[in-house]
Amino acid sequence: MEKDIYVRLVQKLYNVLYVQLLLNVACNVSLKCLKKFKQRTADASCPIVVKLLCHLTDCLQTYGLHFSDNTEHNNISSTSDVTDFMRKGLTEFLSLVVLLYAHIFQLSDLIEQNYAALSHNELLKELHVTAKVEMNIGNENGEVDIMPMNWSVEEAKLFIGRWCQSVETLHQIVDNENVEKKLYTPAIRWHAPSLISLPNDYDSLFQYYHKKLCESCKQKPKTPVLCLLCGKFLCYNVDCCSRSMYAEHIWHSLECGNGTALYLNIDTSLISIAKGLRNATWISVYLDKHGEEDKNLKRGKPLYLNEERYSLLNQMWITNSFDQFSRQWNFQRIN
Ligand SMILES: [Zn+2]
Ligand SMILES: [Zn+2]
Numbered sequence: 001m002e003k004d005i006y007v008r009l010v011q012k013l014y015n016v017l018y019v020q021l022l023l024n025v026a027c028n029v030s031l032k033c034l035k036k037f038k039q040r041t042a043d044a045s046c047p048i049v050v051k052l053l054c055h056l057t058d059c060l061q062t063y064g065l066h067f068s069d070n071t072e073h074n075n076i077s078s079t080s081d082v083t084d085f086m087r088k089g090l091t092e093f094l095s096l097v098v099l100l101y102a103h104i105f106q107l108s109d110l111i112e113q114n115y116a117a118l119s120h121n122e123l124l125k126e127l128h129v130t131a132k133v134e135m136n137i138g139n140e141n142g143e144v145d146i147m148p149m150n151w152s153v154e155e156a157k158l159f160i161g162r163w164c165q166s167v168e169t170l171h172q173i174v175d176n177e178n179v180e181k182k183l184y185t186p187a188i189r190w191h192a193p194s195l196i197s198l199p200n201d202y203d204s205l206f207q208y209y210h211k212k213l214c215e216s217c218k219q220k221p222k223t224p225v226l227c228l229l230c231g232k233f234l235c236y237n238v239d240c241c242s243r244s245m246y247a248e249h250i251w252h253s254l255e256c257g258n259g260t261a262l263y264l265n266i267d268t269s270l271i272s273i274a275k276g277l278r279n280a281t282w283i284s285v286y287l288d289k290h291g292e293e294d295k296n297l298k299r300g301k302p303l304y305l306n307e308e309r310y311s312l313l314n315q316m317w318i319t320n321s322f323d324q325f326s327r328q329w330n331f332q333r334i335n
Helices: 003-026 031-040 048-062 079-104 120-126 153-173 176-184 202-209 248-257 307-318
Strands: 224-227 233-235 260-265 270-275 278-284
Touching (some): 003 153, 031 048, 048 079, 248 260, 260 307
Antiparallel strands (some): 224 233
């Protein structure tokens, strides 16, 4: 696939998501607030996203589609609430789009980027989208705008009108409730992949897992580990639950992480990186109050999660950059 085809495809999906998110806003705005927004639409300084929101609610009303379902529990009350909601949903989507873009086209600089930290505008720049999608400067009221990608306001309005018309047609031929239910389904929230959340204090983790049985062999593991990708508890590098010559953790890294997995060793607090038949030990993400590790838990001091280390590990996993950090790989014995 060529890069420009990928970007064009992204543009279409971005605009569909844009309208979906706009509909979510329409379902979470009070009629009073909507009235306030509508009074502003003739004003040149009114953000385009608010104009499109008002157009969408007009179209829904025109076609007899009920949209403001729960005005008591709405959480949109200002134009900045609208732009914040839109930006959040679109940024989550773009983080994944850029991650895929970097890997499909093997863009090494981009692969090492921390996508989760990039803003909406920075992500768009990575895709070389030149169209003005967000006006950062804001208008005279200091409001920032979020626009569809490469669509004029008129094109966006046309799409929204046609979409409402199709929903109305569907409304006439199928069960009303189903159509409305689908209409109110919140847009998919896109999250960048991440490691599981860990508790702040190590002791609670240790107390919970040190007596637990392995999910595969139903025995108490000699080396108990927790997969940081999915949270499965299993035996590490032993024969008890090996299959076809390979230890369970190798099978698990294939099934869970396409060959690469990270395991937290419950008895030592250290992290093991398993990549194919290789493995390496990484530092601990749990430190004492002086910022020191307690390898093998010999000192018995309370240990707390070090967010910085855990987010570095998360970043290394997302960018698959363990080769640069772990030079001391051990090769797995085959049972
Ligand atoms: Zn086992
Ligand atoms: Zn797993």
